[in-house]
Amino acid sequence: MKCALDNPGLISLAAGFVDPASLPIDPTRRAVDALLSDPARGRKALQYGTTIGDRSLRERLVRRLEQEEDALPGQFAHVIDRTVMTNGSQQLLYLVAEALLDPGDIVLVESPTYFVFMGLIEARGARVIGIETDDGGLSLPSLEETLLQLDEAGDLPRVKLIYTVSEHGNPTGLSLAGDRRAPLVELANRWSKSHQIYVLEDAAYRGLSFTGREPSSVWRHDEDGRCVILARTFSKSFSPGLKTGFGILPEALLDSVLNLKGDHDFGSNNFAQNVLEQVIADGSYDAQVAWLREVYRSKCEVLLGALEEHLGGVEGVSWTTPKGGLYIWLTVPEWLDTGKDGPLFSKALEHEVLYVPGSYAFPDEPGPVPTNHARLCFGVPNEEQLREGARRLAEALAACGERVA
Numbered sequence: 001m002k003c004a005l006d007n008p009g010l011i012s013l014a015a016g017f018v019d020p021a022s023l024p025i026d027p028t029r030r031a032v033d034a035l036l037s038d039p040a041r042g043r044k045a046l047q048y049g050t051t052i053g054d055r056s057l058r059e060r061l062v063r064r065l066e067q068e069e070d071a072l073p074g075q076f077a078h079v080i081d082r083t084v085m086t087n088g089s090q091q092l093l094y095l096v097a098e099a100l101l102d103p104g105d106i107v108l109v110e111s112p113t114y115f116v117f118m119g120l121i122e123a124r125g126a127r128v129i130g131i132e133t134d135d136g137g138l139s140l141p142s143l144e145e146t147l148l149q150l151d152e153a154g155d156l157p158r159v160k161l162i163y164t165v166s167e168h169g170n171p172t173g174l175s176l177a178g179d180r181r182a183p184l185v186e187l188a189n190r191w192s193k194s195h196q197i198y199v200l201e202d203a204a205y206r207g208l209s210f211t212g213r214e215p216s217s218v219w220r221h222d223e224d225g226r227c228v229i230l231a232r233t234f235s236k237s238f239s240p241g242l243k244t245g246f247g248i249l250p251e252a253l254l255d256s257v258l259n260l261k262g263d264h265d266f267g268s269n270n271f272a273q274n275v276l277e278q279v280i281a282d283g284s285y286d287a288q289v290a291w292l293r294e295v296y297r298s299k300c301e302v303l304l305g306a307l308e309e310h311l312g313g314v315e316g317v318s319w320t321t322p323k324g325g326l327y328i329w330l331t332v333p334e335w336l337d338t339g340k341d342g343p344l345f346s347k348a349l350e351h352e353v354l355y356v357p358g359s360y361a362f363p364d365e366p367g368p369v370p371t372n373h374a375r376l377c378f379g380v381p382n383e384e385q386l387r388e389g390a391r392r393l394a395e396a397l398a399a400c401g402e403r404v405a
């Protein structure tokens with residue numbers, strides 16, 4: 001980010017930020033006007049809220065989940081009391097880690113995964129172990145194999161959490177296949193021998209599908225509600241500046257998470273929650289999401305097209321084709337190190353294009369960490385910059401040696 005500020009000509013395919021041009025200024029202004037022109041609602045919005053979050057917003061979110069997940073009206077009413085508003089989904093990830101993990105505990109993650117999450121797990125002194133992924137996300141046979149090995153080593157009691165970015169994931173853009181979702185819950189429950197192994201479903205990019213509705217969430221398959229922690233956010237689908245998300249927690253985790261949240265902030269930004277409730281109620285939230293899907297579908301197509309134009313057919317170079325979200329995952333030949341101190345990164349800087357080195361997204365265990373990937377985000381650059389960014393990246397690759405020329 002600092003590089004981007006120092007050099008305004010640089011095209012950043014690195015920043016995982018949303019498209020600036022489509023931020024919802026008008027709907028937000030109308031919502032704020034509506035709230036503040038009604039003194040009773042204005043006062044409510046400007047007052048402290050509660051630690052768990054605004055009741056009517058939580059009810060509304062649960063009703064929307066019923067529709068999204070093809071449930072009957074009222075079918076999820078019992079989870080309203082386990083639905084917690086948070087400062088973005090990041091806060092929920094943090095609170096769950098703090099509530100659940102002791103030093104030496106183990107968290108199983110997709111490899112590659114959202115690197116910020118790994119950082120916060122490691123900060124708690126816990127171990128992060130990567131599980132193989134393919135085009136359908138987390139590989140369940142690999143997950144099972146890792147659990148078996150941990151059990152044989154006597155480490156199963158330390159396994160507390162399985163983390164999945166289920167929809168259009170960061171960094172690969174790929175989703176957990178619909179037919180792996182119920183089996184993932186079944187597997188986690190089956191291996192919960194001495195204690196519950198939780199599945200933390202981070203659905204930060206849910207809703208931003210280019211191709212229609214996503215499959216039912218992993219959470220939907222947790223019928224007795226004791227296994228899956230669902231983390232959702234409005235950062236990607238509406239505005240990161242409102243920094244509001246929500247989580248649905250199994251009963252056993254609720255009190256400890258709420259107590260920690262109370263210590264942090266005794267409640268997320270109440271004004272932002274009221275603004276969100278207003279935009280959801282007046283229909284502008286859904287209109288915004290529908291528009292964003294088109295914006296990102298088009299930007300993704302442009303970047304994919306430019307990669308094909310400049311790198312198509314180059315030996316050892318490939319990339320994912322996401323069906324939603326903000327990211328494309330690039331693979332280059334194994335001999336080419338994409339890391340910060342490697343040749344591609346410095347050539348990319350010379351050519352004024354930035355990416356996130358893929359090695360950041362892999363846990364050290366089981367290793368070795370692959371060094372030939374890059375995360376490309378099409379959130380911030382406009383379409384012209386995306387075309388130019390791909391062209392510059394191809395130049396940087398070609399400059400790294402004849403083998404990719």
Ligand SMILES: Cc1ncc(COP(=O)(O)O)c(C=O)c1O
Binds near residue numbers: 016090244245
């Ligand atoms: C996979 C994933 N989870 C969670 C977050 C946190 O976002 P927020 O706290 O704004 O909801 C991000 C942000 O980029 C993300 O990519």
